Amino acid sequence: MTNKSDAIFEELKVNKLPSLPHILVDMLVACQSSTANYQQVSDIISRDAAITARVISLANSSFYSRGGKVNSLERALLVLGTETIKTIVITASVQQFFSGFNNAHTQYLKHFWRRSLSCALLAKSLATLTSYKQPEQAYLTGLLHNIGELVLETNHPEEYSQLIQSEVVESNQTELENKLFLTNHSDVGAWLIEQWNLGEFTSEAIRYHHSPINAVLDAHHLVKLIFLSSQLSKDNALEENASFEIAESMFGLSAALTKEIVVQIQNEVVKIAQSLSIDIDSDWETEIDKKKQVELAEQIRNAGLLQSTNNHLAQSDSLPHLFQGIQEAAELLFGYKGTQVLLIDKSDDSLKYRRYSALDDFNIETELSIPLEPSRSLIACSTVNKTIINSASQILFPDALPVIDQHFVKLTNSPNIIAVPMIVDGNTIGALVMGCSSKKEITPNTLHLLDYFSSEAANACEQLRSASQEAPPSSAEQELHLRINEVVHEASNPLSIVRNYLESLAVKLGDEHDAQSEIEILKEEIDRTGQIILRLRDLQQHEQNQEPGVDINQEILDLSKLFEGSLFLSHAVNCTVTLDQKLKRQQGNRNHIRQVLTNLIKNASEAMECGGELRLSTSRKVNVNGRDYVEIMVADKGPGIPDEVLGNLFHPVATTKGQGHSGLGLSITKNLITEMGGSISCRSSDSGTEMQVLIPVRNID
Structure with missing residues (x-):
């Protein structure tokens, strides 16, 4: 790091870095969706440097890291968990909305977003091409390579705005930043990476990505990857001979291949931008940009209301109380009155509506039952097909609603009803029937909110129903x-x-x-x-004391001798043993190896009911994706494994042995091998089955 007082860095605020409204809207929608999974949320976050920076920073805080270094986005997301990620996104959105946005700021963030994402994608592509072992680390470093620029822009908005508008060439940017702020974005970014414990070479890659090429020619692989990716992510990269010269001198890449990679990444960034409605080619704030600001405001409102709703529902201690809470929350969120809750009764495959005589007991005053026949009522159709249906715009019953649907129109005291399925983990548990006075179509934002609200209501119902039964x-x-x-x-x-x-x-x-x-x-x-x-x-x-190593060949010989006079004899098995005599004693747990071999040999022998050939073999060096493994093969001449069993072979209760067998054998075998850092695979046909076990080579000399 250049000789600057740490006080300069300490004074910088790094917890309010801005993102494009387009990105935040997408994140908020995903966080509030009942169907969005971890991978979807992760994909969205991985496209934005500012949110990624928040996630990495928090994951490496003393509260979450517990002394362990979190040096990847995937690991950070796992450490924080879904709820914390939602809080980060919501907090960032609120800060963004109330910070004020102008046209120049929007255009700067568009350019920053495009450059960061391009550099990340290029770094990952080049890492794979040049056999760098951690392409995800290259992606993360590329995404954050200019994060210091965003920090300076946030802390010195007026000065940095003037610097950007002056269209300073990149070679002079560092010099001007040093003059204006007594530091530059490369040093700020490297300092942040050091604070987050992302690794020495990650910080060096960010610190030196604007250095002269001669200074980094012999640097670490990651440093060179980010240097080249930063150069190639520039808008005019393909017009500068320097880009091709750097690719050639650093990695021996031809100009044609370099151009092909850059064009491919540029097209990918354009597709991602289009999916997010980001016009990255416009120099002015577009109508879509303004619309996204409005959508961001709506999503922030939704997030606040939903949080309040969840707190309200969580306080319910009985189903009657919960049903009243759902009714109140639906009116607060949507203006829908008289919401009724119906839960599926599996005993007769119907929806049950129950009105209780009081909130503090379970005395049922009224009960209605709706068969789950989609052709007989709008409510049943919504529940079975997992679709939100508005009676004002439905075409299922053009003449008149079925009587049971009309009854709920009266119960809600509204001219129309909206039926919303309640789903938990993909399973429908009931339906909400809401009273609606308007005949307007439900907007996409309302549909999204209804989906999330019904999911939260369903979870609350399931928790109370489970609590009322015997505790699991x-x-x-x-x-x-x-x-x-x-x-x-x-x-x-x-x-x-x-x-x-x-x-x-x-x-x-x-x-x-x-x-x-x-x-x-x-x-x-x-x-x-x-x-x-x-x-x-x-x-x-x-815990039993384990021996310091294991002789795999000797274990196979011992077991084959043991089985020779018992298992092999009773099943008419002829066993052939072929061992690699150069296989050394391996680090590992002898009991684990012996258990794995016992399970596999027993399975193979028992599979040959009428006798047959069993082959046991070892090989000291099998290379898979550049890593050496010890191979153990157990092959039989049995009838093979049925297709329906083969797909779940290593899961509990997947057995072909009939009664008396729990089906845990191969599940345990796989777990033991995984614990040793290895893998097991199976190849089976009607002429026999081969089990291949691969364990990383760890020789004991």
Whole structure:
């Protein structure tokens, strides 16, 4: 960093960086949508440097980071969670709306947005092309490469506006900023990256992206990527020979390939801008820009009302209270009166409307039942088809509404009704019927708000209904039950091996041998032990000391020898073992490896009911995407795995063994392999099944 007092940076306000209204509107709509998922919200945020900066900053604060460095946008979003992200977006929108906006500011933000997104997309594309191992880091750095510019513009709006309007060439921008602000946007950006712990090379990439090319030719890969991406993201990049010279000198990229990449990214940015209604080519504030300002105001109002509504609904302690709260909230939000709540009764596949005699009890004064037949009522049609329907504009019943719909027109004391399905996690649980006096079409903004409101009402109903029933098992109890099932399943493996060995021993000795009675006693005791395990209720958890490594070849030899006189014999299995003798002892958990091998060998043997060939093999070095793995193969000549099972092979209860098998074996196997940083894959046909296990090479010398 240049020699400047830290006080200069400390005085800068970085928590109110502006975004285009177009972006904020899109984010607010996504945050308030009942159908928007995490990936959609993440995609929108990743297109805007200002919101991304807020997210990264908060995720690395002492409250959230817990001492761990959050150095990617994806990680930051996971750390913060959906509700915090919503708060960030809403806060940014409110600050933006009340900060004042003028034409020059709008045009600057458009240019800043385009340049930042272009640089991010270019950095990611070039990172992939040049085999940089962290293309997402390159994207994030490119998105934030000019964030210092936005900080200076926010803190010194008048001075920075004059600097922008003077059309200063980029080579002189840093010099002028140093003169005006005693710092420049590159140093400010690098300082922020250091505050957020995004990494040394990330801060260097931002600090030096305007340096002379000779100064960065031997710099870190990321520094060179951002330097080139910044150059190529300029409006006139393709008109400057310097752009092609930099690409050639840094990465040996030809002019034709460089141009192809730039044009591709430019087209992608244009498409994204069009999807957000951003006119990036206009030099003036357009009607769409003004419209987005109005939409932003509407969304801010919606956000405030919805937050108030959610707080109101959360205070309800019974369904009657909740229904009244929904009615009050609907009138506050939409002006719709007399809202009625109907919940699906699965016992007779109908919607049930219940009016209670008082708010403090569950005495039903009136009850109506509406069959879920879409052709028989507007309300049922809305519920079944998950569609909002306004009786004033519907064409389902052109002559007259069915009597049950007319009854709700009277209940709401309005000339028209609007039926809104209530959906939780994709499942319809009921419907809201709202009284509407206007015959106007429902606007897209109202539709969006109705969708979100009904979702919140549905969640509140489900929570109260669940609370009124027997409390479900806690997450700790569910985890305990799962662990018990796993232990029971895995304990059966050695027991079955011993029992199979006794079976084969009895055959070898013959029926007349004196030891047959003792063998029967042992078999009965093994069966009794199995029953005791099945009655297991308490699980004592403890960590066992693990050996410092594992000899995979030796484990395979030991197990194959153990199974030779029991499992292989009883299933007429001929086992062939082919081991890579140069495979060294590996770092890892011996018990995990042994359990994985036991499960896979047992599954393969039991799949061949009439006997067959089993092949076990290892390979010390299999390269996948540039990384070395130890390969373990378990292949049988059985009938193969049915397609309907193959798709969920590693999920619990996906089993082809019939009764007596829990279907946990391959699920546990996959979890153990994943814990070791490896992977498991399956190839199956009617001529047999191959299981391939890949574990990262970690040799113990």
